[in-house]
Amino acid sequence: MSELSSNPVSTTCPYCGVGCGVKVEQGLDGAVKVTPDQKHPANLGRLCSKGMALGDTLDNPQRLLYPEIEGKQVSWDVASTEVAQRFNSIIEEHGSEAVAFYVSGQLLTEDYYVANKLMKGFIGSANIDTNSRLCMSSAVVAHKRAFGEDLVPCNYEDLEQTDLIVLIGSNTAWCHPVLYQRMVAAKKENPALRVVLIDPRETQTADLADLHLPLKPGSDAFLFNGLLAYLADNGHTATAFVAQHTDNSVGAINEAKTSAKDVVAVAEQCGLSVEAVNAFYALFASTDKVVSVFSQGVNQSSSGADKGNALINCHLLTGKIGKPGMGPFSFTGQPNAMGGREVGGLANMLAAHMEIENSESRQLVQDFWQSPTIAPKQGLKAVDLFEAVHSGKIKAVWIMATNPAVSLPNTNRVREALDMCENVIVSDCVSNTDTLKYANIRLPALTWGERNGTVTNSERAISRQRPFLDAPGEAKPDWQIITEVAHKMGHAEQFQYDISLDVFREHAALSGYKNEGERCFDISPLADLSVEEFDALQPFQWPLKENADGSLVGTQRLFEDGKFFTPNGKARFISVSAEMPATQTSDEYSLILNTGRVRDHWHTMTRTGTSARLSSHVSQPTVELNPDDADMRGVKEGDLLRVHNEYGELCLPAKFDKGLRKGNVFVPIHWTKQFSGSSVVSDVMPPIVDPVSGQPESKFSAVEIEAVDTVWHGFLISRRQLNLDMASFWHCQKVEGAWYYSLAGEQLPENWAEMSRELLCQSDDKGDWAEYFDKSRQIYRGARFVNDRLESCVFVSQTAKELPATNWLKQLFTQESLNKEERLSLLSGKPSTPMEDTGKVVCSCFNIGEKTIKSAIQAQKLCSVEEIGACLKAGTNCGSCIPELKGFL
Ligand SMILES: Nc1nc2c(c(=O)[nH]1)N[C@H]1C(S)=C(S)[C@@H](COP(=O)(O)OP(=O)(O)OC[C@H]3O[C@@H](n4cnc5c(=O)[nH]c(N)nc54)[C@H](O)[C@@H]3O)O[C@H]1N2
Ligand SMILES: Nc1nc2c(c(=O)[nH]1)N[C@H]1C(S)=C(S)[C@@H](COP(=O)(O)OP(=O)(O)OC[C@H]3O[C@@H](n4cnc5c(=O)[nH]c(N)nc54)[C@H](O)[C@@H]3O)O[C@H]1N2
Ligand code: SF4
Ligand SMILES: [Mo]
DSSP states (O other), rough: TTOOOOEEEEEESSTTTTTOOOEEEEOOOOOEEEEEOOTTTTTTOOHHHHHTGGGSHHHHBBBBOOETTEEEOOHHHHHHHHHHHHHHHHHHHHOOOGEEEEOOSSOOOOHHHHHIIIIIIOOOOOOEEEGGGGHHHHHHHHHHHHHHSOOOOOOOHHHHHEEEEEEEEEHHHSSSHHHHHHHHHHHOOOTEEEEEOOOOSSSGGGOOOOOOOOOTTHHHHOOOOHHHEEEEEEOOOOHHHHHHHHHHHHHHHHHHHHHOSHHHHHHHTTTOOOOHHHHHHHHHHHHHHHEEOOOOHSSSTTHHHHHHHHHHHHHHHHHHSSTTOEEEEEOSSSSTTTHHHHHHSSBBOTTTTTTTTHHHHHHHHHHHTTOOOOOOOOOHHHHHHHHHHHHOOOOOEEESSHHHHHHHHSSSHHHHHHOHHHHHHEESSOOOOOOOGGGGGEEEEOOOOTTEEEEEOTTSEEEEEOOOOOOOOOOBBBHHHHHHIIIIIIIIOOOSSHHHHHHHHHHHHHHHHOOOOOOOOOOOGGGOOOOHHHHHOOOEESEEEEOOTEEOOOOSSSSSSSOOOOOOOOOEEOOOOOOOOSOOSSSSOEEEEEEEOOOOOOTTTTTTTOOHHHTTTTOOOOHHHHHHHOOOOOTTTOOOEEEEEEEEEEEEEEETTTOOOTTEEEESSSOOOTTBBOOGGGSSSSSOTTTTHHHHHHHHTEEEEEEOOOOOEEEEESSOOOOOSSSSEEEEEEEEEEEEEEEESSSSOOOOOHHHHHHHOTTTSSSEEEEEETTTEEEEEEEEEEETEEEEEEESSSSSGGSSSSSSHHHEEETTOHHHHHHHHHHHTSSSSSOOOSSSEETTTTTTTTHHHHHHHHHHOSSSSHHHHHHHHHSSOOOOHHHHHHOOO
């Protein structure tokens, strides 16, 4: 690749929507060092554990390197011709509604722009939706309804300038760790700063909160309707602002009062104490500067858009918007969720924040694109889109940079749909995702470190992703793959892009095209950017304006002039009739299942799952439950449980968490079929969506749990990745030099030795197999060596307790050879000289385990995070583990 930038390269972290700047340096040996960018406005020198470990995840041995059709490697020419022909012939025979794209907030803006243009302007359908449907679409609706456009008013500095941060359905400590660190620092600086956390779970984020409201899942709209009524009734209305700059305050307040009669009724509905609700309301009312952060606990709901508006209403009524330190602030999830929204990559948007239903906008975009057609109406939203694949209405679907076989609700149905469809095209950078299993055509894409373009973060800041690695194999950037297909579909003339900057320029030009100030999203001053200027582009917040002297300025904060982007320029109060989740628990399914993220894994683990460091913090999938619920059911920690409902079932070990409400269980979203037997939590999520936004209710499902009758437990460690199907439960974790598998089963295999050898030794393997078998106790142990190098080992027992500790065994795989003593002691499961068990890794920067930290706290009487840091270094680098350290203290 010729576009490699010089050393060190400034680029943007590819994980969460904070959008941190990183510096990448490559040593002569090729080793990549990633450090925080001191100047990037998002992080100002900070990074979290995932950002710090970016270097670990670059060398993925499972890259998709060549295009393939039906499992056979082909040239790019053949592959793109085939995709184009399949699309064209289906469109000719069945119309443009018979094809679809399903794209991602992890594409670059340039990729997203080209995909959207091809579908809406040239195929003439709006059947392009994105995984942002599962993520931000409720917030998009809430913004559009209230402000007239999908606009995030705040910026990160507001978090530092405020006196009250309300975190609603956001596990900031783990999901937006650098913003969490900024809040921690702000609180130190300003002890008057208060933090309220609204989350049914007591998460790591609760550590920062002065007040935690562990409300009933799904009851947020009642809480915020109650707040609106309270503010109105107690003289907290910003009368002049409401009169001059808003509509429908009276309607919204009246509606709020029907679902939230008084504080007592709200407390009852939300499962909170009256004191706690009163304390929150009083704090919100009496604090001038309030930022309300909302995330998936609000968005992923059958009434997520309403919940967003219920909380925006409170900011409008009190005028807490458009000024430093105040406003509703949607934290976006993916690195480019915002960029996707800017290009209109959702099925119900057009491009450059224009509306598909608006005929003038359609004409405008069609003129600009010089396109033969323009999508006349909204397309299918994600859940409906895959339902249409299932019914055969959609006959070809092109999936880019997302893993719907894992992340959509009711995944068994999605997998069925993909299995039945004969034209599943998947562009991905790795070769082993659950979705790729169903691909008829596989297209190898570039990924972070190789690709070149722009992303937009949660605070509307556009930053560059710059390449520092060569393209592996024949992988290409997504925009180029789509462009080649567009050419072969017959649209070469309007897809003349040689480099990603060509796309960026067009996108920038469209944002200003016939925009007389009625569209806020405008970056048109960049429409003529040169290559050098693009290379040097510094992060800026849109809209971008040109000063009289020709200099450019971004916009830190929106609505400072009280002008909104509705037809009359006024913000709209939305009348919200609060609803509880669409699903109810029953005698059959008595527990509420909540889902979410862990600190060190990213989504379906295609990158973080390959890092030993990141895989050690939460090493396996579990179902978390309150110890009281466990007690009632006779469940002990570590017991294997079946979690099931009418949609599917999971099989997971139990983990206790006192921070869960009774009757609630929690399963993380990350483990796929590549990493575990049956832990895809979306298998048991209902395909219920918000009627307006189409966002699925991914935080609420009714399930039941039952103990699984295990008769054996075991683990394997292998330098090779294995295909397992012999266990009821298995999961796989990357460790240094090997893969670790934990296993449990309901049936004893007939012959341990035979099975283990089949699994761990291939026919052409050299080397020797040592083993030990105690038939009466069903204890089996085996190990394979090549010369003195340990290749794999297996340990099996009737109960988990009889298995040896694994740290020492894992560590043997970091060695190139074992000495005689190590070899001899191996099958006993104990090191010849005892080794300290440091426990699970808490500080992943310095690899410091829980047991080490706890014993240092006791032995040395450590009282603060700073003292732990001075003693062990834990928590002194990225700071992601500080909430956990506080927990130990
Ligand atoms: N480590 C890590 N960070 C990530 C990601 C990742 O995969 N890993 N993904 C990124 C992406 S794409 C996203 S969208 C964001 C998501 O960021 P967050 O939204 O912060 O993360 P989640 O864990 O999905 O859910 C947040 C919280 O919502 C709570 N919740 C559940 N139901 C309710 C409810 O009814 N009301 C309220 N108030 N809260 C509720 C859950 O208990 C959970 O703690 O994270 C981003 N950052
Ligand atoms: N139950 C439940 N379900 C959820 C959620 C939840 O909280 N609960 N959260 C939802 C949310 S908010 C989100 S954002 C989704 C995320 O879910 P997904 O989008 O399905 O998950 P990812 O693992 O991020 O998938 C990204 C894919 O893109 C590939 N990739 C990486 N870089 C590139 C590139 O440059 N080009 C191409 N072509 N491919 C690339 C990766 O290898 C990976 O396969 O999950 C949603 N599903
Ligand atoms: S907070 Fe962490 S994951 Fe998110 S962008 Fe910054 S370094 Fe990356
Ligand atoms: Mo997301």
